[in-house]
Amino acid sequence: MSAESDMEYSDNDGDDYDYYGGQDDCDMETVDRSKADPEYFVFSCLKVEEVEKLLNESIELLSNSLHITPSLAKVILHAYEWNAQEIINKYKENSNEVLMYSHVKPRVPSVQVYSSIKVCAICATSPPIHKYSALACGHYFCNECWTTHFEVQIMQGVSNNIQCMAQECEVLAPEDFVLSHVTNPTLRERYQQFMFKDHVKSHPELRFCPGPNCQWIYHAVAREGARRVECLGCELLTCFTCGAPHHAPTDCATIRKWLTKCADDSETANYISAHTKDCPKCQICIEKNGGCNHMQCGACRYDFCWVCLGDWKSHGSEYYECSRYKEDPNLINDNQHAQARxxxxxxxxxxxxxxxxxxxxxxxxxxxxxxxxxxxxxxxxxxxxxxxxxxxxxxxxxxxxxxxxxxxxxxxxxxxxxxxxxxxxxxxxxxxxxxxxxxxxxxxxxxxxxxxxxxxxxxxxxxxxxxxxxxxxxxxxxxxxxxxx
Amino acid sequence: MANIAAKRIKREFKEVMKSEEVADGTLKLELVNNSWTELKGQIAGPSETPYEGGKFILEIKVPETYPFNPPKIRFLTRIWHPNVSSVTGAICLDILKDQWAAALTLRTVLLSIQALLSAAEPNDPQDAVVAKQYRENIELFHLTAQHWTNVYAGGPNVILDFVQKVQMLTDMGVDENQARVALSTFDWELERATEQLFS
Incomplete structure (x- = not known):
């Protein structure tokens, strides 16, 4: 994507997006700055309610055009990363495939006949026949078992991916089915919260602000590379593409590598750098364990000065010579140890x-x-x-x-x-x-x-x-x- | 214990007891206490595997939320298998984790564990050391597994070479189980095992 095409956006929405929180600038300046800003990226910072509205639009669109319940629309949208248009096109071609891919319908239907059910396979009791229910797969279980199943799953933080209780059945329970069985208000609320989080995470155009306790959500058209978004609430700068702290000019893969490296190496590296030096003669790594700067290498018995690494013999009275900074002239050393250092x-x-x-x-x-x-x-x-x-x-x-x-x-x-x-x-x-x-x-x-x-x-x-x-x-x-x- | 869990376990216990597997001796199941929260299972090593002739005891703990959560099962008998920890006996099997379904029963689970002994899954290992040996030296793996079956599960095949090597280390004062683990880990090279034990 070229820089020019970025700038076309700025004419339309420039004044909505004010980076680094310079809210005091007037509109004219902001437009100018966004044109001059090489990091310019169009995004908006939304509240939970605004995101809910946005998701509901997709859900409504899909449920109206495919004539399905909003709950089923949610399951399908989640499976297809919220690309409603793609779903509608695929559905026209092969509706069964869409339903099976999103685990609404089973690949292999159940052979169980509703009227012949006598015992619930889960709890081994025999409630009256109207107290059984099943998903599209036709695996009938008693309502009490469904309720417990959903409660256990919700307690474990599962929301969109609650499966049927039957063995090797991957059919997912849609929202209306779950809520018709769960009556506990706290669990219902939890379920809906998890569901919303799952939806935002599966949506390629949405991202939670990673700031602690921050409620804002970014909305942008996903593109490659380091893309800066700034939170209206906590002013944190984030990269929309990867979710790490904003990192231009470094790209997403490089910053990930760097941050991992820092997390892995810094402790050891800091210690080695602070407490050890290589013997100037035999290059073995030496840890200083006392205050005296007159060092003798344990391996080759070379006497040297810890501060300047010079020969101790020539030191004598002119000790303070070594506080002056000198470039190390012979850096190229094939020794593996020296290379590691x-x-x-x-x-x-x-x-x-x-x-x-x-x-x-x-x-x-x-x-x-x-x-x-x-x-x-x-x-x-x-x-x-x-x-x-x-x-x-x-x-x-x-x-x-x-x-x-x-x-x-x-x-x-x-x-x-x-x-x-x-x-x-x-x-x-x-x-x-x-x-x-x-x-x-x-x-x-x-x-x-x-x-x-x-x-x-x-x-x-x-x-x-x-x-x-x-x-x-x-x-x-x-x-x-x-x-x- | 929750009502459903106890009820289910009682029913499953009966189901296992009446099954043909118990009749022919491939499976065994007994209660550890009266509250139905802990059971002891036993599976026979499948034929044509290094585990043939061995009897493997399993610890089965039934959670409060059973059958909506899977039972916790581990090997009490020590076993050399890529998907079972040679130290703790923990089992890596999908139906004991995310692929658990409430409709599964103790009988199906025990049979699945037995099937795991015939068909190891070295690409999804529980014990990385065993899995490595399985991939790189399958013959040695078979011998080691046979030896472990012989020593811990009462299998019939004595691997004399291995018995002698373990004996050499125990003569030096090393604990027998530790000696066996070290030797198995280092492909029965006495020198490397000794080095590891005494370092």
Missing amino acids: EALKKYLHYYERWENHARSLKLEEQTLACLKTRINRKVMAGEGTWIDWQYLWDSARLLKRCRYTLQYTYPFAYYMEVGPRKELFEYQQAQLEAEIENLSWKVERAETTHRGDLENQMDIAEKRRTTLLKDFLEFNTTNASSSKV
Whole structure:
């Protein structure tokens, strides 16, 4: 999908979608920004009732055009991922196949005859014949057993996929059948809640906001790649495609790999990096267990300095020489151990930066909160109006957005193959980093910074950010084969 | 215990007792207590399998919500089989989990477990070590399973080589069961088993 086609949407719905919570912008600016924003993605943030309405429209459409009950329509829609049009077309071709595929009808019908039932196979009692019921498969059981079956299933969190009680029967119980047997109000409510959750999860155009206790639901047309959606309630940024935190310019598969890697490796890696070094002579991994920096390798008996890894003999009085930073000149070492450490070093390089920006981002939240109280105080004291101080607020929000993108450039760079493209990326990343730190400095000292100066810095940082995204966001680039598996 | 559960178990108990499998000795079922919540089952190792001639005892626990939830069943007799844990006796069988249907009975379940002994499912293993041996060295797997059947389930086939190796380790002070598990795990290579036991 090209960037141009994204922008066609923005003319229609641009003002509905205001990213990063900049609700104070006027409509004109928002439209302009969405055109300039390479991450632009059309979505809406819906409440539970709105989603229910949306689902009900599909259910009604299907039940009207196929002349079936809404309950059956739900079962079929759930099986076909809510593609009502596809169901209607397939139903016209072969209605039986649709009903069997969605487990409404059995592939093999039961041979049991209703009038000949004497004993319920489940509870072994013999209630009067009108107290039996069955699904489309014709497996008759007594109503009391159906009730218990549904209650047990609902207690276990099953809603859409409650099967018939017969052996090897896959027919599913539709909502009206379940509710006609379950009378306990708490369980009925639970059943309907689970059902709704299941429906949202099976619907490709819907996604729950992953924020804790957040009730909002995103609605968008699913597409490939990192697609940013922002919650109206908790302001969390999420990728609509994969449900992870929003991660442009990194793609969905890469971020998953990165997050798993971080979860798996960081503990060990952190320990190794903090407490061990390789012996400069024999490359064996050494753990420091005392305070003294004069080390003797247990394997090769080499005496060296823990701080600079230089020979201890030449140290003597000039110990503090080693606090100066020197590049390691002979990095290329075929030793397998050294290679493993190099890989770890590379990972840690990216991980530390990733972590650091994540931490800064949290602090930036605090700055934002502080700033709000500071502006309020100024306004109350008669030092200008909120509009006068608006630029400060905007700058802090922009800073947050830039830092967010910057954080997610690190997993991208980690998995990039060495080459001119990576060089370009890291160049742009460095530029962005520098401008963000400038901006951060100025935002923290906002009162003493000239307004024009600050606004200029905002513009520079945001331009750096969008340029990087335009050049490297996978659906903006045709040759996006830059990250390796 | 819920009324339905007790009623069902009583009926199923009778059904098993009257069945031809009990008559010909392939199945056995007895009560452990008077509350019908725990039973003990026994299945005969199917013929033409390494389990032939063995009698395998099963622990059957009936949940409160039976038959709407499956009974909890595990092997009390130790067995070398890809879908049964060689340590705990836990069984990996779909009808004891998500494919359970309330219409299934103890008799059908016991027969399904017996069928599992004739047709292992190594791609859905409960015991990864056993499953690996089953896939990579089926002959050795057969011998090991026969040996376990002989030792734990009263099977007729004595595998002398294995008995001697276990004896060598017990002479060194290793617990017999531990020695057998280690040797079975390391394809009866004495050296690797010893190394693992003493590391």
